[in-house]
Amino acid sequence: MYSWRKLREKLFTCLIIALSVLAIAPVLHIILTVFVNGFAVIAKAGTSFFTDLPPTPLSKDVGGIAPSIAGTLLMTAISLPIAVTLGLFAAILTAEFPSNPLSLAVDAIAKPLASIPTIAVSMIVYTLVVVPMKSFSALAGAVALAVIALPYTYTYFSTALRSVPSVYREAAFAIAMSRWGAVVRVLIPVARKALTTGVLMTVARVMGETAALLFTAGRFRTGVSFSPTAPADAIPLLIFDYILSPYAVWHQVAWGATALLLLAYLMVFLATKLIVKEVRL
Amino acid sequence: MFAVEMNNVSVYIGDRQILKEVTLRTPYNTVFVIMGPSGSGKTTLLRVINRLIDLVEGARVEGFVKVLNFDALHSDPYELRKYIGMVFQVPNPFPHLTIYENVAVAAKINGVAKSKRELDEVVKWALEKAMLWDEVKDRLYDHPHKLSGGQRQRLCLARALAMKPRLLLLDEPTANIDPVNARKLEEAIVSLKDEVTVVMVTHSPHQAARVADYVAVLYDGRVVEQGPAQQLFLRPSTEIAQKLLRGEI
Ligand SMILES: Nc1ncnc2c1ncn2[C@@H]1O[C@H](COP(=O)(O)OP(=O)(O)OP(=O)(O)O)[C@@H](O)[C@H]1O
Numbered sequence: 001m002y003s004w005r006k007l008r009e010k011l012f013t014c015l016i017i018a019l020s021v022l023a024i025a026p027v028l029h030i031i032l033t034v035f036v037n038g039f040a041v042i043a044k045a046g047t048s049f050f051t052d053l054p055p056t057p058l059s060k061d062v063g064g065i066a067p068s069i070a071g072t073l074l075m076t077a078i079s080l081p082i083a084v085t086l087g088l089f090a091a092i093l094t095a096e097f098p099s100n101p102l103s104l105a106v107d108a109i110a111k112p113l114a115s116i117p118t119i120a121v122s123m124i125v126y127t128l129v130v131v132p133m134k135s136f137s138a139l140a141g142a143v144a145l146a147v148i149a150l151p152y153t154y155t156y157f158s159t160a161l162r163s164v165p166s167v168y169r170e171a172a173f174a175i176a177m178s179r180w181g182a183v184v185r186v187l188i189p190v191a192r193k194a195l196t197t198g199v200l201m202t203v204a205r206v207m208g209e210t211a212a213l214l215f216t217a218g219r220f221r222t223g224v225s226f227s228p229t230a231p232a233d234a235i236p237l238l239i240f241d242y243i244l245s246p247y248a249v250w251h252q253v254a255w256g257a258t259a260l261l262l263l264a265y266l267m268v269f270l271a272t273k274l275i276v277k278e279v280r281l
Numbered sequence: 282m283f284a285v286e287m288n289n290v291s292v293y294i295g296d297r298q299i300l301k302e303v304t305l306r307t308p309y310n311t312v313f314v315i316m317g318p319s320g321s322g323k324t325t326l327l328r329v330i331n332r333l334i335d336l337v338e339g340a341r342v343e344g345f346v347k348v349l350n351f352d353a354l355h356s357d358p359y360e361l362r363k364y365i366g367m368v369f370q371v372p373n374p375f376p377h378l379t380i381y382e383n384v385a386v387a388a389k390i391n392g393v394a395k396s397k398r399e400l401d402e403v404v405k406w407a408l409e410k411a412m413l414w415d416e417v418k419d420r421l422y423d424h425p426h427k428l429s430g431g432q433r434q435r436l437c438l439a440r441a442l443a444m445k446p447r448l449l450l451l452d453e454p455t456a457n458i459d460p461v462n463a464r465k466l467e468e469a470i471v472s473l474k475d476e477v478t479v480v481m482v483t484h485s486p487h488q489a490a491r492v493a494d495y496v497a498v499l500y501d502g503r504v505v506e507q508g509p510a511q512q513l514f515l516r517p518s519t520e521i522a523q524k525l526l527r528g529e530i
């Protein structure tokens with residue numbers, strides 16, 4: 001009886017392990033494939049992969065993806081503060097005044113907004129920003145990214161703020177803090193790790209976004225630009241275009257760019273893990 | 282003149298009546314102890330005094346409450362709370378602040394200290410009053426999660442004292458503390474009487490006997506008995522008070 005139970009337990013453990021391996025194997029396979037192929041390309045190109053322009057279709061040289069890196073950095077830098085600021089204020093509003101009509105409206109809008117197809121966002125921003133400006137631009141791309149990121153920051157932030165135990169809020173009020181003081185001095189600092197995690201997850205989301213940029217950023221790959229009003233490129237956009245092209249050298253560039261993007265992703269996730277582990281509250 | 286005066290105070294949360302026509306008076310510079318079984322409304326009563334009841338969704342207060350010189354139910358709660366310190370049933374020091382900062386923040390918010398030196402002095406004074414100074418003076422910049430439960434509770438007392446309040450609300454401040462620390466806290470409370478009026482909730486008849494000047498017994502939201510401590514302890518007139526003092530409820 002006893003040993004049968006033990007055996008059953010062992011079998012069960014093995015089954016769980018086998019199933020877990022089965023579940024993560026495809027993911028590991030993808031990551032490995034991308035890294036093996038991608039880093040071979042980057043190694044071949046050397047540092048010029050980060051500083052050069054992309055190759056012409058028949059070039060022997062791999063060249064680099066400098067315009068796309070610049071564009072991704074620029075558009076992330078513009079869209080992130082917008083999404084973080086608006087998301088934070090919305091989250092504070094709904095956390096502090098949960099039954100306020102405006103809070104209810106924000107809460108009601110956030111979910112559908114998160115599930116709008118990003119290509120539709122791209123179309124809308126095209127008509128609202130690109131058409132009046134008469135040009136694709138990093139700004140238009142960033143606006144589209146901010147619209148997509150906003151429900152993410154809002155959801156992460158409001159979950160973070162709501163998870164702060166109410167006893168700290170009570171303590172804040174009990175020492176005569178104002179409502180705003182309690183938010184700034186207690187609520188946000190107590191939730192800071194969860195908030196930072198939200199920011200990083202949003203960065204990951206924004207960096208990888210492709211469809212939102214299709215009709216907004218423009219694919220500027222003939223130089224490195226940091227001008228918000230000028231057309232720009234993004235790494236996922238370049239990957240999307242190049243992998244669909246018939247040219248072998250562009251495929252190589254796409255592998256390299258994918259590896260880079262994936263590496264950035266992993267670093268972001270690593271950072272969130274470190275944050276969660278850092279000083280306990 | 283009373284530090285706290287309640288007349289016919291009723292509290293409803295949703296449809297439920299939590300406090301029922303409570304009437305009580307707390308003379309200045311005394312320790313006023315509230316006793317009563319679990320769920321009888323002791324914490325709710327304290328929350329009415331500093332208007333933390335406002336934070337409870339769906340809560341409604343009726344009646345008249347005078348706290349210090351405030352018509353408490355019709356005053357600005359943020360102004361009112363400047364004069365009232367509170368220690369909660371479960372220790373809740375701010376986890377993101379150091380021991381020093383936990384005390385200092387209360388002093389700063391209420392303009393108790395202007396310079397860094399004054400602040401240092403207030404922090405030391407409050408920690409000494411809370412009988413915690415000797416244990417933390419070498420690690421003021423540690424975070425409170427490194428303290429024991431009893432030390433955390435005394436830190437919360439120091440935080441409340443750093444406001445230089447005129448009224449102190451203590452909700453079972455020794456509930457999670459060993460007898461030695463509990464005694465220390467009791468001594469601290471009694472020694473505070475010159476400066477503040479203390480309203481304190483406790484479950485322990487012995488503790489009440491040691492610190493109380495006045496006692497009110499709460500049962501199912503009603504004050505069933507109140508009066509000077511000695512009188513109440515010697516001749517409790519209600520069966521509920523008798524049972525409570527024998528530790529039977
Ligand atoms: N936020 C709330 N929402 C609904 N009911 C509440 C709330 N807070 C307290 N109550 C109810 O009010 C009653 C009194 O609660 P209170 O916390 O004042 O009791 P207490 O005397 O402090 O009890 P204890 O000794 O267990 O701390 C309880 O029946 C409780 O269920």
Ligand SMILES: [Mg+2]
Nearest residue numbers: 323324370452
């Ligand atoms: Mg209680």
